[in-house]
Amino acid sequence: MSLAIAPRDLDALERQVQAALRSGDYGVFDVLGHGEDTLVLKVRTGEGTFACKRLPPFPDYDRFQRYEETLARYVGQLSAHGITVAPTELRYLSRGRSGGVAYCVQEALPPAQLCSKLLHTRDLGWAKSFFARYLTAIGRAARPDLGLDAQASNWFDLDGELVFVDVTTPFLRDGRGREQADVGLLLTSLPWILRGAVKAVMLKAATDKYYSTRGIVLDFLGNLYKDRLDSLVPVFLEQANERLEVPLSSGEVARYYAGDARMWAIVQRLRKADRFWQRTVRRRTYPFLLPPTIRR
Ligand SMILES: Nc1ncnc2c1ncn2[C@@H]1O[C@H](COP(=O)(O)OP(=O)(O)OP(=O)(O)O)[C@@H](O)[C@H]1O
Numbered sequence: 021m022s023l024a025i026a027p028r029d030l031d032a033l034e035r036q037v038q039a040a041l042r043s044g045d046y047g048v049f050d051v052l053g054h055g056e057d058t059l060v061l062k063v064r065t066g067e068g069t070f071a072c073k074r075l076p077p078f079p080d081y082d083r084f085q086r087y088e089e090t091l092a093r094y095v096g097q098l099s100a101h102g103i104t105v106a107p108t109e110l111r112y113l114s115r116g117r118s119g120g121v122a123y124c125v126q127e128a129l130p131p132a133q134l135c136s137k138l139l140h141t142r143d144l145g146w147a148k149s150f151f152a153r154y155l156t157a158i159g160r161a162a163r164p165d166l167g168l169d170a171q172a173s174n175w176f177d178l179d180g181e182l183v184f185v186d187v188t189t190p191f192l193r194d195g196r197g198r199e200q201a202d203v204g205l206l207l208t209s210l211p212w213i214l215r216g217a218v219k220a221v222m223l224k225a226a227t228d229k230y231y232s233t234r235g236i237v238l239d240f241l242g243n244l245y246k247d248r249l250d251s252l253v254p255v256f257l258e259q260a261n262e263r264l265e266v267p268l269s270s271g272e273v274a275r276y277y278a279g280d281a282r283m284w285a286i287v288q289r290l291r292k293a294d295r296f297w298q299r300t301v302r303r304r305t306y307p308f309l310l311p312p313t314i315r316r
């Protein structure tokens with residue numbers, strides 16, 4: 021990105037977010053997209069148009085700096101292993117003694133070039149050539165200490181180059197398989213009903229797959245069901261199995277997606293229950309911008 025978002029524009033966005041969290045009305049936002057955790061907001065400014073993803077609140081600046089370091093290391097590792105990452109900047113807005121909020125800011129890329137969109141709009145020939153490029157990129161990058169959440173909605177195709185955007189969860193592990201990222205921080209948006217041990221087990225189960233080519237491809241194919249692209253599964257399976265040591269089957273993909281969808285549906289329901297509890301019983305402002313209900 022040539023120019024960064026101006027502090028006043030980010031402050032103005034955060035004021036809008038605070039108001040929306042209080043009122044529960046997200047109507048003012050221009051939403052570029054969302055994943056399981058949050059919304060990505062489009063901000064048009066004199067300096068350019070930005071994609072801003074609000075991260076879970078940070079208890080203090082120190083915690084933010086450590087996260088920033090891990091994220092920089094993650095992006096560095098992805099780049100070193102051949103992945104083109106959209107230029108990404110983290111910004112911290114202090115809120116005094118109650119810590120701060122941070123945004124992950126990227127240039128707003130053209131929605132029509134999102135790969136999950138292109139798989140709907142382009143023909144089968146394009147899909148096959150995309151998937152060949154995709155498999156090469158993943159095969160080069162994924163390893164036991166470097167992972168990616170690489171579903172189609174996390175990539176843009178810009179002039180034939182695959183550009184990865186979803187880097188806010190740094191999938192870096194040490195030699196003993198422990199996550200390098202601040203796991204507690206990443207889990208704060210999971211409802212308190214899920215206690216520490218449950219969260220830790222969920223995290224391990226939910227992230228193991230991102231550290232191997234096979235797991236990433238399985239997740240990619242499973243998510244095609246969510247994007248109503250499952251007619252592509254047989255074609256992509258054939259392409260993937262030419263490269264995988266242990267082949268995947270359509271049954272495994274369907275079973276995987278059913279399990280994953282169930283898990284996320286439960287998390288989504290619990291989050292909404294938590295939000296209701298925080299707002300109506302505790303009379304607190306719920307601190308996360310939740311995505312709309314996701315059809316699975
Ligand atoms: N730089 C960008 N330009 C345009 N749209 C974007 C950009 N970054 C993200 N988006 C849109 O927002 C969606 C969600 O973004 P992203 O994948 O980064 O977040 P997420 O899946 O919610 O993240 P997480 O998996 O960490 O919860 C993308 O699928 C895309 O539609």
Ligand SMILES: [Mg+2]
Nearest residue numbers: 055173174186
């Ligand atoms: Mg995503």
